[in-house]
Amino acid sequence: MITRFLNFQTKTISSAAGILAASALLSKILGLLRDRLLAGNFGAGQEMDIYAAAFRVPDLVYNILIAGGIVVAFLPLFSEYFLKDKEEAWRMVSYILNIFLFLLILFSAVLFILAPWLIEFIVPGFDIQSKELTIALTRLMLLSPIFFGLSSIFSGILHYFNRFLVYSLAPIFYNLGIIFGILFLAPYHNWGIFGVGLGVVLGAFLHLVIQIIPALKCGFQYQWLFDFKYPAIKRIFTLMIPRTIAIAGQQINLIVITAIASTITTGSIAVFYYSNNIQHLPIGIIGISFATAAFPLLSKTWANGQKKEFLQSFSSSFRQILFLIIPAGALMFILRAYAIRIVYGWGKFGWWETQLTAACLGVFCLSIFATALIPLIARAFFAFQDTKTPTLISVISVILNVILSFAFVWLLQFDNLFSGFMKNILRLQGIESIAVVGLALAFSIAAIFQLILLLLFLYKKIGDFEIKKISFSFLKIISATLLMSGGVYSALYLIAPFLNTKTFFGIFFQAGFASIIGILIYITSAIFLKSQEAKALKSLILKRLQA
Numbered sequence: 001m002i003t004r005f006l007n008f009q010t011k012t013i014s015s016a017a018g019i020l021a022a023s024a025l026l027s028k029i030l031g032l033l034r035d036r037l038l039a040g041n042f043g044a045g046q047e048m049d050i051y052a053a054a055f056r057v058p059d060l061v062y063n064i065l066i067a068g069g070i071v072v073a074f075l076p077l078f079s080e081y082f083l084k085d086k087e088e089a090w091r092m093v094s095y096i097l098n099i100f101l102f103l104l105i106l107f108s109a110v111l112f113i114l115a116p117w118l119i120e121f122i123v124p125g126f127d128i129q130s131k132e133l134t135i136a137l138t139r140l141m142l143l144s145p146i147f148f149g150l151s152s153i154f155s156g157i158l159h160y161f162n163r164f165l166v167y168s169l170a171p172i173f174y175n176l177g178i179i180f181g182i183l184f185l186a187p188y189h190n191w192g193i194f195g196v197g198l199g200v201v202l203g204a205f206l207h208l209v210i211q212i213i214p215a216l217k218c219g220f221q222y223q224w225l226f227d228f229k230y231p232a233i234k235r236i237f238t239l240m241i242p243r244t245i246a247i248a249g250q251q252i253n254l255i256v257i258t259a260i261a262s263t264i265t266t267g268s269i270a271v272f273y274y275s276n277n278i279q280h281l282p283i284g285i286i287g288i289s290f291a292t293a294a295f296p297l298l299s300k301t302w303a304n305g306q307k308k309e310f311l312q313s314f315s316s317s318f319r320q321i322l323f324l325i326i327p328a329g330a331l332m333f334i335l336r337a338y339a340i341r342i343v344y345g346w347g348k349f350g351w352w353e354t355q356l357t358a359a360c361l362g363v364f365c366l367s368i369f370a371t372a373l374i375p376l377i378a379r380a381f382f383a384f385q386d387t388k389t390p391t392l393i394s395v396i397s398v399i400l401n402v403i404l405s406f407a408f409v410w411l412l413q414f415d416n417l418f419s420g421f422m423k424n425i426l427r428l429q430g431i432e433s434i435a436v437v438g439l440a441l442a443f444s445i446a447a448i449f450q451l452i453l454l455l456l457f458l459y460k461k462i463g464d465f466e467i468k469k470i471s472f473s474f475l476k477i478i479s480a481t482l483l484m485s486g487g488v489y490s491a492l493y494l495i496a497p498f499l500n501t502k503t504f505f506g507i508f509f510q511a512g513f514a515s516i517i518g519i520l521i522y523i524t525s526a527i528f529l530k531s532q533e534a535k536a537l538k539s540l541i542l543k544r545l546q547a
Helices: 002-006 013-042 046-054 056-084 086-122 128-141 144-160 170-185 193-217 231-262 268-303 307-334 336-344 351-365 368-383 388-414 416-426 436-462 467-498 504-528 532-546
Strands: none
Touching: 013 046, 013 170, 013 268, 013 336, 046 056, 046 128, 046 193, 046 231, 046 268, 056 086, 056 128, 056 144, 056 231, 056 268, 056 368, 086 128, 086 144, 086 231, 128 193, 144 193, 144 268, 170 193, 231 268, 231 388, 231 436, 268 307, 268 336, 268 351, 268 368, 268 436, 307 336, 307 351, 307 368, 307 436, 307 467, 307 504, 307 532, 336 351, 336 504, 351 416, 351 436, 368 388, 368 436, 388 416, 388 436, 467 504, 467 532, 504 532
């Protein structure tokens, strides 16, 4: 039974995306529970600022060597090797595993030593005591990218063999590790936020362990092979260097945002952290799930010279993401204050934190469709081993984001006209400093800009990717979303007199009732408008129910 579970294989992109979306939903629910526990125990104060800031250096390692290298370069290369020589493909895995383990340990050790200087740059607004705790927490959490690096290679194997079910459990175990840290390690001997850091390391270790056995079942056998001159190593570095530059730029962007936030007001880093995590809920469930599920097929079809199948798979995934993410973004925008109050509104998380976090979330929602589509488009480039184009576009977007971040924060701090305008729109009257909202606004504009550039260059690279179909679907989706939005607003006001909206359950049921009404209106409208995506979703659900 356990063996069958570990070796469950998906047959289509939709079924793979469905499994990933379901597991992502569970993982995100655990993530919300994690953040609720963090908010209740630490609020949006100095300890949470320290925790969020301490992630910057480990994230730098993770994104540059893992997300920027192994994840995007390994699967296309493994696909090519496996089609030619299965035995050599498994040898290649051992070479990559050993070399990247060495590099991750080396890189983490260097950053461990340099941590004091890096933290001084990342959080210039912190006092000495806060900086010291940030340094200690950073050094502890530098263990996590080592585990994640190994885990990502096993993930690539599971992706190739369509073992998405067990792969999807990894982030769930990661969140469970952090929750364990909050509940049991943080209170132990008053470890506090340091105990949460131990939970992060535990979660990363579990993320690795859960994927090892299924990878072995796929045929992998570990060998001690270590040679920087091995042909695949040179190729993987060639593929990852441009992407690494892009990811490094994104990480510098986050470091700059953190540095700016550390100089605004206490809690600004935490507010950005909380709102950014909420906006990633639909992005992770929808955008990342479809991009991850589509990537193996895109890699295989392009490697086999099947351009028509490649374009069809890309277009279908693009439209399915649009069908789900646009109404999700609209729903989140309408219910942003309810979401923040439900998830974070308890313990040390006060009213001004709720207002500012909801405002940032609302601004993030403006670009949520772009942020969800970018991973799929980037993987289309990666599938035909072009990492340079998305890298260049990413770097340009990062530069734009940094410039806009400085500009908007300055305007919100010193321009009373612009600050008053934003306070009126976002209903933030009475809050002295809303400068952190400028960081979210800069992020949203840069994300939309990045999406537009990616689409233009993709068209130049491969020609028409069924743009007409995508346009027709988009118009139907927008029409159904507008009807849904009207229904959600109406439902909120209709149910309000029957509930005590000053309590958690009152807010929860009001938002839940409005969401259900909105979803029903959206699905009904989409079916009435004869949306192909609605038909595909209905067909997939019926097949699952009959299975």
